[in-house]
Amino acid sequence: AQSVSQHNHHVILSEAASLELGCNYSYGGTVNLFWYVQYPGQHLQLLLKYFSGDPLVKGIKGFEAEFIKSKFSFNLRKPSVQWSDTAEYFCAVNGKNAGNMLTFGGGTRLMVKP
Amino acid sequence: EAEVAQSPRYKITEKSQAVAFWCDPISGHATLYWYRQILGQGPELLVQFQDESVVDDSQLPKDRFSAERLKGVDSTLKIQPAELGDSAMYLCASSSGLAWDNEQFFGPGTRLTVL
Numbered sequence: 001a002q003s004v005s006q007h008n009h010h011v012i013l014s015e016a017a018s019l020e021l022g023c024n025y026s027y028g029g030t031v032n033l034f035w036y037v038q039y040p041g042q043h044l045q046l047l048l049k050y051f052s053g054d055p056l057v058k059g060i061k062g063f064e065a066e067f068i069k070s071k072f073s074f075n076l077r078k079p080s081v082q083w084s085d086t087a088e089y090f091c092a093v094n095g096k097n098a099g100n101m102l103t104f105g106g107g108t109r110l111m112v113k114p
Numbered sequence: 115e116a117e118v119a120q121s122p123r124y125k126i127t128e129k130s131q132a133v134a135f136w137c138d139p140i141s142g143h144a145t146l147y148w149y150r151q152i153l154g155q156g157p158e159l160l161v162q163f164q165d166e167s168v169v170d171d172s173q174l175p176k177d178r179f180s181a182e183r184l185k186g187v188d189s190t191l192k193i194q195p196a197e198l199g200d201s202a203m204y205l206c207a208s209s210s211g212l213a214w215d216n217e218q219f220f221g222p223g224t225r226l227t228v229l
Contacts, residue, residue, distance in 0.1 A: 004156070032214060044157070044205065044220040051215055090156050100145060100214050101170060104156030 006105035023091030030096040118221035132194035139208030
C-alpha cells in the first residue's frame with residue numbers, strides 16, 4: 001500500500017519569503033510523485049510532477065520540487081512567494097504497480113500575507 | 115482547453131435522501147475516477163473506471179454508494195441514503211489511460227452538504 005504524509009497543515013508567510021513544504025511517501029517500489037494546488041474556489045490542478053530523470057523538477061509559477069529517494073521525500077519549494085500563492089497544496093504518489101491510482105497527502109494550507 | 119465537467123456544483127440534502135452527481139470527462143479519456151475530499155483532508159479515491167468497466171472500487175462504501183459509466187463516457191455517482199458523514203467535496207478526474215504515467219485532470223467538484 002502507498003501513503004503520503006505532509007508535515008505542515010497550515011503555513012503563514014509574508015510576501016517574498018521562501019517556501020518549503022514537506023512531503024514524505026511510503027511505497028516499496030518505483031513511484032511517480034506530484035504536487036497539486038487548489039486555489040480558493042478553483043479545481044485541483046497539477047503544479048509539477050516527477051516521473052524519472054533529474055530529481056529536481058520545475059513546475060509552473062516558479063515552483064520546484066526535489067525527489068530524494070533515500071529519504072522518500074518530495075519537498076516543494078519556491079524562493080519568493082506572492083500573495084497569489086495562497087492556496088492548498090497536495091502531494092500525491094502513484095506507485096508503478098498500483099495502476100494509475102493516486103494517493104494524496106492531507107494537504108497544506110498556505111496563506112501569504114501581503 | 116478541454117476540461118472535466120461536473121454537476122451540480124453544490125448540493126444540499128437531508129439525511130436519508132438520495133443524491134446523484136454527474137461527471138463528463140475530457141473527450142477521448144478512457145479512464146475516469148471519483149474521489150471524495152473531506153474538509154481538511156486530501157482526496158481519497160472511491161472508484162476507477164476503464165471505459166465502462168470498474169477497475170477498482172475497493173474504497174467505495176457499497177452499501178450506500180454506487181457508480182456507473184454505462185456507455186464508457188460520462189458517469190454518475192449515487193448515494194442512497196445520504197448520511198451526515200457524507201458531507202464532502204466529490205471530485206471527478208479523467209486520464210487518457212490506465213498507465214501509471216497518464217496525468218489525471220480534475221473537475222471542479224460537487225460540494226455535498228447533508229443536513
